[in-house]
Amino acid sequence: MCKKVNTKVKGVYEINFSSKTTKANAYITGLGNTRRIVIADNLLENFTVDEAEVVFAHELGHHIHRDILKLIFWSGLMCLGGFYFMSIILEKVSLYFRYGISDISNFPILALSMSILLFLFGLPFNFYSRKREKVADYFALKITKKTDAFITSMAKFTNRDLADAHPHPFIEFLLYTHPSIGKRINYAQEFKKKIELEKQEE
Template sequence: GVLLALVVWFYTWAGTYFWLYAWGAVTLFSVFMAMFYSQLIVPLFNKQTPLQEGALRDKIQAFAGKVGFKLDNIYVIDGSKRSTKANAYFTGLGPKKRVVLYDTLIDELTEEEIVAVLAHEVGHYKKRHTLRSMVVSVIQMGVLFWLFSLCVNNAALSEALGGDRAYFQLGLIAFAILYSPVNLILGVGMNVWSRSNEYEADAFAARYYEGGYLVSGLKKISVKSLSNLTPHPLYEYIYYSHPSLLKRIDAIKRIHE
């Protein structure tokens, strides 16, 4: 809501080129959230505590050192307060990056499986998937705002929705309607790219740690998240950002053949 209000203000202040200011503001917001989401937003809903010294922390740091990945911030989040799903993720950029382990992940997986799952996430960083995704997202956002500027200043679209001239509000509604099929097509392309990245991250974990531990860890995570092991190929192609579990396991096993 705050961002939309800012876009409206840019529209009244900057006129035709408001989309450039809106693009810049949303880009800065996105980068800020990528860097500080875990420190500012997550604590409002969950408790994060540093991972205690011990075998698990030593194994994580040993792997990080092996692949040249500087990692000092390792936290455990009380995800079990709302869900039984096991998960782990990286957040932040540069020195602000941190790894967050769900307590359910620690309870359900062995230490080796946890390191293997984290090795997959490290693979995303080492392959620059995170940075590239952010760059693509920024470009996509710029194109979106440019197309929106064409709609919001088009009197014909506002008139088609009952207006007598170009209105920001009617242009916003028209843009939402017209952009939906475009977004679906772009989404398919992004999902294809995302699945390719997941295969690359799996391969990284299998090569630099142990594919067997990754497979067993993914199986346990899949059980907790109630994943569909055999989705329809067309549905998976259109909507899945991650390959189905059986395909991931087959790809991991082929690395060691």
């Protein structure tokens, strides 16, 4: 598959998840020439070959689109922004209460402000992450054309991970780094219809 899309990874590795959890997972890790795709043994043992292929293609999509670098970049911006706003908050609080910025009394304010800022900055980060996941899904569907395997793999992820396939949209907006399983399945079904229409027109 890597040759098909004119790319390469350092390797594909299996990781032992079964000794600790029933969850199935796969991910890409590393930068540059060290990029590699890791697949959980639970996935290899309980998913069909076609299902494992679309999961691999999804991770390969992240590799092709350099999503790790993009997410590192946005995480760095979030950290810089967070430190900047926390320094302003601590400075204002120190002036108000008339004690030094390094005083231990600032710790509760530091912890509270950090929690609030992480939550607020997490909203655009999660939104961006969901967009990248959708792009990787599209890549997997386009390169494999195995929409049924994609749909059944999503259903298996739901069952094995005890995930909510249809969370409330507001909860998804606040907390989810991936589109909900329900949305991903719907997207695959739409892609399948598109392929069928294209075949009819040929």
